[in-house]
Every structure is written in structure tokens, then in C-alpha cells.
Amino acid sequence: MRVIDHIIHSKHTAFSFEILPPLKGNSIQKVYNVIDKLREFDPKYINITSHHSEYIYKTLSDGSYQRVNIRKRPGSVAIASAIQNKYGITAVPHIICKGFTKEETEYALIDLNFLGVYDLLLLRGDVKTLDVTKETNLYHEYATELQKQVNNFNKGIAIDGSTFEANETPFSYGMACYPEKHEEAPNMESDIYYAKMKQENGADYLVTQMFFDNEKYYLFVDRCRNAGITVPIIPGIKPIVFKNQLNVLPKVFRSDIPEVLANELRKCSNDDDAKTVGVEWCIEQCRELIAHGVPSLHFYSFMATDSVYKVAKNIY
Ligand code: FAD
Numbered sequence: 001m002r003v004i005d006h007i008i009h010s011k012h013t014a015f016s017f018e019i020l021p022p023l024k025g026n027s028i029q030k031v032y033n034v035i036d037k038l039r040e041f042d043p044k045y046i047n048i049t050s051h052h053s054e055y056i057y058k059t060l061s062d063g064s065y066q067r068v069n070i071r072k073r074p075g076s077v078a079i080a081s082a083i084q085n086k087y088g089i090t091a092v093p094h095i096i097c098k099g100f101t102k103e104e105t106e107y108a109l110i111d112l113n114f115l116g117v118y119d120l121l122l123l124r125g126d127v128k129t130l131d132v133t134k135e136t137n138l139y140h141e142y143a144t145e146l147q148k149q150v151n152n153f154n155k156g157i158a159i160d161g162s163t164f165e166a167n168e169t170p171f172s173y174g175m176a177c178y179p180e181k182h183e184e185a186p187n188m189e190s191d192i193y194y195a196k197m198k199q200e201n202g203a204d205y206l207v208t209q210m211f212f213d214n215e216k217y218y219l220f221v222d223r224c225r226n227a228g229i230t231v232p233i234i235p236g237i238k239p240i241v242f243k244n245q246l247n248v249l250p251k252v253f254r255s256d257i258p259e260v261l262a263n264e265l266r267k268c269s270n271d272d273d274a275k276t277v278g279v280e281w282c283i284e285q286c287r288e289l290i291a292h293g294v295p296s297l298h299f300y301s302f303m304a305t306d307s308v309y310k311v312a313k314n315i316y
Contacts, residue, residue, distance in 0.1 A: 081117055
């Protein structure tokens, strides 16, 4: 069943979460452990993040440095297929502009089709540590360009313009949006303009960046609706698990921490205290969102499986 069908037909607010592929060299068992723990809440779909390669400096035996390009978390496509086969839960691999070249993206789409994985989340990907991709024509610049490639693939048009028989089951997909504005967008209107473009070009739904203040989400949804965006806007939720996230999350994700929550976190003497505060806040946040009638709650569960479990236990 497709994500959009789960969202539309789910009797209760759908539960879903996101996992990261294990660090290169680690077993997939780590992924299964997360799923085994959260399965009891009947996840309707599971997202698998995707990560571009990064430059690191390796120290050589003569003391000099070598700049090498490595992918720390490979395997999103294979993990998606493994999850779907093992658990029978819809898997949603993230496809990012800066993770694969356009050609590699095409090969990934071919693999996914063979594997029977038809739901995707299309994203640009974080580009903070990248430089080369900007200088080449090998990669898409924006998620909307990647979206065009997937749409063309669905029609049987390859990246080089050649044609093939379109697959029986086309890919469907969601895309990202930002209740507190994407950091590079000059203003909210511009960001919403591109969010609407994502809908017009075929995105079934949008998933938000994490937020901790529901009012920001409600306001954003209102602005989107006024601008003509009608697709479901799924709240992305993260329980705070470390005290230092008080400063890290606003810096990395541009998500404000409301003063009431910030104040509680400041009072915490360690991460265990912060986890308790994070879970309590998240439970209240989710209860309110459910009462508000949100279609689905999507949890960012990286390093937060236990907290997501406690939250889900209280709200499902
Ligand atoms: P885009 O939609 O391309 O937007 C980027 C910026 O460009 C925005 O400011 C937008 O307003 C503007 N813009 C959009 N389209 C155009 C256009 N056609 N012309 C000009 N400007 C345009 N990152 C990862 O690396 N891996 C992941 O797995 C991952 N998963 C994520 C999941 C979710 C739900 C979210 C919300 C984010 C995720 N990210 C992930 C982070 C995301 O890739 C970054 O936030 C990235 O900076 C923007 O991605 P995007 O798809 O929104 O990009």
C-alpha cells in the first residue's frame, strides 16, 4: 500500500518513523533492532535516510594527508528492500540530489523498481560539507529537478532522453517543507512557492522539518492552504534526547525551541533529565497535533528510539 493511501485511509493518526542506514561496515541488525522495538505501534511506513559522500583527510604513513571521498552510510536502497521483505511494511527510501549523480539515480530507480519499492521521499540533501557537486552538471541542484527525473522515469524517459517501456507501477513520492522556512530561502513566500511547485509536479504529500512549537506548524499549514497547497502536510517530530540539542537543533535544523521547553532543558543536570523533559514535551506536542486532526505523525528517531517508544506508548 502506498504512503498516501495509508495516510488517507488510516482510521487513526498514522505512525511512521525514519531510520538511518548503519555506518559503513556495521550490520543491518541495528536497523532491525529499531524496527523490532517500534513495531508494536503499527508503523504504516518507514523512511530510510540517504547520505552523500563526504571528504575526509586520511593520515598517510609519511605523516602527510590524503583527501578522500567516502560514503559513511551507504545502503539506503538495499535497506528499504530488506525492510519491506522482512516486515511487510511500506519502505520509503530517501533519494537525494547530492547523493547520486543523475545517472546513478536512474540506476537506483531501476533497482528499486526490480525490488518492488515504489514509494520515495525526494530531497536535495544536506550540502553543507559538499563543494564538488556545485561545480558539475552531474547532480541536480534542487529537489524539483530530481522530481522531474523521477516523473520522466515514470513515463519511460531516461536521463539521456532515450525512451523505454514505462514500468507498470510508477513511483509515488513525498517531498520536504519547512514550517520555520528553509535556511536558504529568502523568505517564507518563496519557500512556499517551491513547496507548491512540488505539489504541482506530482508530490503526493509533504513532510515537515522538525518543529517544537505546534503554532508554527498550524500557521505554516494555513499559509500553504491559502497559497493553494492541498496535499497532506505531515508533521515531522523529534523528541529531544541530549541537553546540548537546546543549541544544536536551532543551529543545524533552524528549529526554534520554545522558551518554556528551553527553560526546562536549562534546568537539566544531565542527558537523562533532558530525555525525560524531551519525552514529556513530545507527548504533549503529539497529543495536541492528533487532536488537531493531523494525518500522520512522522518521527525522527535517530538516537531517540527509546524516547520515541515512550512517546508512542502514551499516544497510541
Ligand atoms: P529543495 O526543495 O531543493 O529546497 C532547497 C532550497 O531551494 C529552499 O530554500 C527552497 O526554497 C529553494 N528551492 C527549491 N526549489 C527551487 C528551485 N527550483 N529553484 C530555486 N530554488 C528552489 N538530507 C539528507 O542529506 N538526507 C536525507 O535523507 C534527508 N531527509 C530529510 C527528510 C525530511 C522530511 C526533511 C524535511 C529534510 C531531510 N533532509 C535530508 C534535509 C534536506 O535535504 C535539507 O533540508 C536540504 O537543505 C533541502 O532539501 P529540500 O529537498 O527541501 O530541497
